Amino acid sequence: MLTYIDEIRAASARLLEEGTVELVLGFRRGSQPMMNEPCVVRRPEDVDTLVWDSHCGINLVNYLTNRKEKIAVIAKGCDSRNIVTHVIENKIQRDQLHIIGVPCKGMVDKRKIAQRVDGEINEVGETDTEVRVETAAGDIQTFAKQEVLQQNCSLCIHRNPVEFDELVGEKVTEQEVDRYQDVAAIEAMDLAARQQYFQDLFAPCIRCYACRNACPLCYCPTCFVDESKPQWVGKGEEEVDVMTFHFLRAYHCAGRCTDCGSCERACPVGINMRVLTKKLEKDCVDNFGWEAGLSPSVRPALDTFNLDDPDKLIK
Amino acid sequence: MGIERDRLHMSWVSSAEATKFIDVVTEVTEAVRALGPNKYFIKEQAKVA
Numbered sequence: 001m002l003t004y005i006d007e008i009r010a011a012s013a014r015l016l017e018e019g020t021v022e023l024v025l026g027f028r029r030g031s032q033p034m035m036n037e038p039c040v041v042r043r044p045e046d047v048d049t050l051v052w053d054s055h056c057g058i059n060l061v062n063y064l065t066n067r068k069e070k071i072a073v074i075a076k077g078c079d080s081r082n083i084v085t086h087v088i089e090n091k092i093q094r095d096q097l098h099i100i101g102v103p104c105k106g107m108v109d110k111r112k113i114a115q116r117v118d119g120e121i122n123e124v125g126e127t128d129t130e131v132r133v134e135t136a137a138g139d140i141q142t143f144a145k146q147e148v149l150q151q152n153c154s155l156c157i158h159r160n161p162v163e164f165d166e167l168v169g170e171k172v173t174e175q176e177v178d179r180y181q182d183v184a185a186i187e188a189m190d191l192a193a194r195q196q197y198f199q200d201l202f203a204p205c206i207r208c209y210a211c212r213n214a215c216p217l218c219y220c221p222t223c224f225v226d227e228s229k230p231q232w233v234g235k236g237e238e239e240v241d242v243m244t245f246h247f248l249r250a251y252h253c254a255g256r257c258t259d260c261g262s263c264e265r266a267c268p269v270g271i272n273m274r275v276l277t278k279k280l281e282k283d284c285v286d287n288f289g290w291e292a293g294l295s296p297s298v299r300p301a302l303d304t305f306n307l308d309d310p311d312k313l314i315k
Numbered sequence: 316m317g318i319e320r321d322r323l324h325m326s327w328v329s330s331a332e333a334t335k336f337i338d339v340v341t342e343v344t345e346a347v348r349a350l351g352p353n354k355y356f357i358k359e360q361a362k363v364a
Contacts (some may be wrong), residue, residue, distance in 0.1 A: 105319070195317035195355050240358045247316055315326045 001105050003187070004054040007168040008074060012099050016044040021072040021098050025060050032123040034110040034161045038063055054126055057107035057150060059262040061216035065091045069307075073097060076104040078152075078260035080161035081293025085256055089297055091219060096134040101164025103172040106145070106153030107261070111270055113148055117141060138159040152261035152274060155179045162294055173296060180282045182275055189194045198243060211273055214266035217253045224248060250276035255284050255301040258293050317355055321346040 012024040023210045028039040040063075041047055053075070058071045060073055061082035075083060077223045080101060087094045108131055114121065120136040132142045155178065156221070160171045189197060209225070223233045225245055232239035233248070236271050250273070257277040285288045287310050290301035324343045328336045 191317060191319060198317055238358060240356060243316075243356070301324070313325050315324065315342075 001169070002053060002126065003051065004102055004168045008052055008100060008102070009047045009050055011042060012047045012165060013041075013044040015072045015098055015116065016041070016047070016072040018265075024050070024072040025056075025063055026050065026074045027056045028297065030043070030055075030244075032232065033121050034108065037075040042123075046267055048104070052102065054106070054108040054131065055110070055124070055143065057153075057261060057265050058214065059216045059260045061086055062214065063263070063279055064097075065216070065219040067096070068091060070096050072100055074100045074102055075161050075164065076102050076162055077156065077158040077162070078103075078104075078258045080163045081158060081258040083261060084163050084217070084293040084302075085258070087143060088300060089256075099161065099166075101161030101167045103160045103167070103169055104153075105159065105164075106149040106156065107265075108145065108148050109150040109265075113143065116148070147232050150261050150265065150274070152259045152264070156259075157292075158258075163296070163301065180278065183279045183282050186275060186279070194297060199239060201271060201273075201275070202239070202242045204248055205237070205246070205271055206269060207237055207242060207245065208268060210266040210268060211263035211271075212249060214260070214262040215253070216260070217256050219251070224252075246276060249273075250280060253277050254280040255290060255303075256292050257281055259301075319350055321350055322353065 007275045008026065012026065015021045016024065018041060022042065024041040024047070026041065027036040028038060029051050030037045035253055036051060036058070038047060038058055038060055056076075060075070060307045061079055064073060064086055066199065073079070073083070075095070080099060083092075083097065085101060086092050099137055105128075108126075113124070113131065114132060117133055117135055117148055118137075118139070119235065122136050124135040125132045125134075126145065129145055130142050131145050131148055132140065134140050155175075155177050157174055157177065159174055161167065174234070186194060186197060209223075212223060212225075225235070257280065259278060260282060261275060263277075264270075264272055267273070281292070284292075284301050288301040290305075292300065324339070324346070326339045328339060
């Protein structure tokens with residue numbers, strides 16, 4: 001995974017020089033360790049600013065919405081599925097894009113690292129299997145990468161890009177995991193426990209909307225929480241309003257979410273709001289055999305119907 | 316999400332199906348009345364700082 005960057009830079013430089021694309025969307029080093037940020041490269045001589053490591057968890061498709069240029073985008077498995085969703089939803093045209101696919105072995109969860117380390121983190125390096133952390137005090141610790149992956153990455157079953165124009169490196173083997181253990185645990189709770197679970201889950205939320213802003217699906221010109229005529233939901237931090245925001249946002253992602261984990265990654269207080277979108281994802285798989293973003297030619301679950309669709313809910 | 320199953324209903328009723336509409340409304344009203352007032356997802360009073 002670490003060797004990808006040379007190929008990514010070479011491909012980006014080639015595409016810019018040829019004029020195939022006007023810009024390359026990728027990552028550059030952030031101002032803090034483990035915080036790589038999205039960047040746009042327009043000149044072939046600038047491709048050296050691009051980086052690729054285990055801290056490129058942000059979903060770049062968020063920056064493709066309604067773009068008019070020809071763009072090369074670096075895409076992990078989840079990103080590529082979001083590109084497909086964007087193409088289906090007409091937010092970008094496929095022929096505008098040159099997708100540099102990157103087989104992904106998972107992104108590191110910066111919170112898991114911070115929890116395991118005392119004091120400020122100065123530098124983070126990595127090998128293929130380990131993450132090496134150096135603190136401000138000079139302590140050096142290493143962790144197995146598998147232990148500090150984002151939860152959505154450790155449960156990922158689409159690590160290879162589904163749609164790409166060129167692929168960097170070799171495809172990786174897909175994992176076989178039970179994706180929905182956490183959702184099943186919530187489903188098994190009784191009513192009171194479930195209510196308590198969601199109240200506790202969203203209690204720390206400060207309504208900063210970072211989850212919404214990081215999400216490639218949340219591209220509405222005016223989000224329902226920002227509307228004031230009518231005002232659908234209160235704007236404060238009251239429990240009911242906070243839950244309304246999260247529940248409704250999740251429903252807007254039904255049948256579209258690829259579990260890229262951007263929302264959870266962006267959350268400043270570490271709320272795992274992904275349990276909501278995962279439940280919807282699970283229902284889509286169970287009821288309609290649908291997973292978002294696997295093919296641009298198949299209509300999404302909520303956009304089509306079948307005579308044998310389950311209809312127990314409708315009386 | 317912690318909302319009782321019987322509190323939420325969904326039905327297709329055509330504008331020509333007046334009797335079905337009555338049946339559905341009666342059924343929904345009875346089901347919700349049996350559950351009592353919703354205590355979970357309501358704002359009692361706006362909290363003012």
